[in-house]
Amino acid sequence: xxxxxxxxxxxxxxxxxxxxxxxxxxxxxxxxxxxxxxxxxxxxxxxxxxxxxxxxxxxxxxxxxxxxxxxxxxxxxxxxxxxxxxxxxxxxxxxxxxxxxxxxxxxxxxxxxxxxxxxxxxxxxxxxxxxxxxxxxxxxxxxxxxxxxxxxxxxxxxxxxxxxxxxxxxxxxxxxxxxxxxxxxxxxxxxxxxxxxxxxxxxxxxxxxxxxxxxxxxxxxxxxxxxxxxxxxxxxxxxxxxxxxxxxxxxxxxxxxx
Ligand SMILES: Nc1ncnc2c1ncn2[C@@H]1O[C@H](COP(=O)(O)OP(=O)(O)OP(=O)(O)O)[C@@H](O)[C@H]1O
Numbered sequence: 301x302x303x304x305x306x307x308x309x310x311x312x313x314x315x316x317x318x319x320x321x322x323x324x325x326x327x328x329x330x331x332x333x334x335x336x337x338x339x340x341x342x343x344x345x346x347x348x349x350x351x352x353x354x355x356x357x358x359x360x361x362x363x364x365x366x367x368x369x370x371x372x373x374x375x376x377x378x379x380x381x382x383x384x385x386x387x388x389x390x391x392x393x394x395x396x397x398x399x400x401x402x403x404x405x406x407x408x409x410x411x412x413x414x415x416x417x418x419x420x421x422x423x424x425x426x427x428x429x430x431x432x433x434x435x436x437x438x439x440x441x442x443x444x445x446x447x448x449x450x451x452x453x454x455x456x457x458x459x460x461x462x463x464x465x466x467x468x469x470x471x472x473x474x475x476x477x478x479x480x481x482x483x484x485x486x487x488x489x490x491x492x493x494x495x496x497x498x499x500x501x502x503x504x505x506x507x508x509x510x511x512x513x514x515x516x517x518x519x520x521x522x523x524x525x526x527x528x529x530x531x532x533x534x535x536x537x538x539x540x541x542x543x544x545x546x547x548x549x550x551x552x553x554x555x556x557x558x
Contacts, residue, residue, distance in 0.1 A: 303463055303495050304329040304352065309361035311347050311518075321347040322518040324361070329463065332493035334486065336506035337513050338537070340544055344518035345499045346467070352497065353465050354382055365462060383408060387456030387464040391471035393448040395440040395455075402436045405454045412459065426454045429491075430484060446477030453484060457494065466498040470505050479558065482508045503541060507534040507557065514540055531557050 311322040321344045329335055339345050350356040352363060354370045362369060365385055373381055388394075395404045405426065409419045427433050430450050435443050443451070449469060456464050466485070470478035486508045488494045498509065506512045507530050514521040522540050526533045534557055 301331045302328040303331045303333075303366060304497070305362070305364040306348075306352070307362040307364065309348075309351060309358045309363060311344075311351060311356070312359045320518060322351065322358070325515065325518065325520055326361075327513055327520070327523075329495060329497055331495055332489070333511065334489040334496045334509045335498070335511050335513060336509040337497065337499045337515065338501070338503075338506055338541070338544075339515040339521070343515050345515065347518070348515070349465060349467055349497075349499055353386060353388065354378060383411065384459060385462040387459070387461035389449070389452050389456050389464060389466040389469045391468040393440070393445075393452045393472075395448060395451060397440050400437050400439055401432065401443065401451050404440070404451055405432075405458055408455060408459045422458050422460075426457060429488070430454050444477065445473050446480050449473065449477070449481045450484060453481070453488070457488065457492075463495045463497060466496060468500055468502075469498060470500070470502060478502075478505065503534060503537045504555070504557065506537050512537055512540070514544060516544055 306325055306327050309322055309325045310320065313319040313321055325348070337345055337348065347356070351358050357371065362371070368381065368385070370378060370381055396407070399407070402423065406419045406423055409422070427436060430453065432450060432454060435447055440448055440451070469485070470481055473481060482505055485496055485498070489496055498505070500506055507526075509526065511523060511525050513523045521544060524533075524536050524540060534555070
């Protein structure tokens with residue numbers, strides 16, 4: 301079942317020079333899928349994420365979540381839709397520094413005025429699943445980058461969104477913390493059938509996904525599905541990246557994945 305349908309979407313930035321950042325892009329995201337979007341710098345990944353997250357509007361084409369077309373919603377409905385249906389995970393975590401880890405996580409429910417009991421139940425379940433207990437009462441500047449990203453993932457999950465949109469979630473993490481965050485995303489994807497769309501430059505991060513969709517100059521370039529072994533999927537991702545051009549694929553091709 302498709303959770304998200306991107307239908308013939310084009311985004312043109314008008315200015316001194318007209319820039320067609322996304323051009324007639326069509327794809328679906330299935331319920332429970334973990335999808336990576338990859339492409340060279342300037343290929344339109346951020347633009348696409350902004351369109352899917354309803355921060356920006358397509359010039360033409362449609363984006364449909366289940367049966368909801370965000371373009372048809374007014375501003376109040378759109379704000380509510382974003383809060384309820386979408387979960388965001390960013391490269392720089394975006395935690396509020398003055399709040400504790402616990403307060404950051406329940407913030408979306410506080411904004412939704414959910415009953416305290418609901419907040420506590422969901423918080424407890426996430427604290428156990430994401431192993432957050434030891435730093436629940438600390439503030440963001442007192443925890444590591446990996447821990448901060450786990451908190452951001454908990455915050456994205458607490459209102460049980462239809463889809464999690466992750467923008468380079470490991471971009472600011474070292475390799476150990478990256479692996480921890482990717483294993484966590486993989487776990488919530490498998491155990492809770494969470495649907496995740498992740499934009500990444502990192503072929504190791506993409507190798508945790510079920511499918512990688514490659515874009516070039518705002519257009520569909522290729523897509524590949526994971527097979528049994530992550531190592532062979534990783535090699536196939538590198539092959540497509542080398543066809544796409546740019547990047548440091550040569551340096552990575554000898555990596556053995558943990
Ligand atoms: N607000 C804007 N106004 C005009 N052009 C823009 C705007 N935002 C992006 N662009 C252009 O649209 C194209 C796609 O940019 P986008 O940021 O979506 O690429 P990207 O794949 O996310 O790049 P990167 O990997 O470097 O972040 C680029 O040519 C960029 O210069």
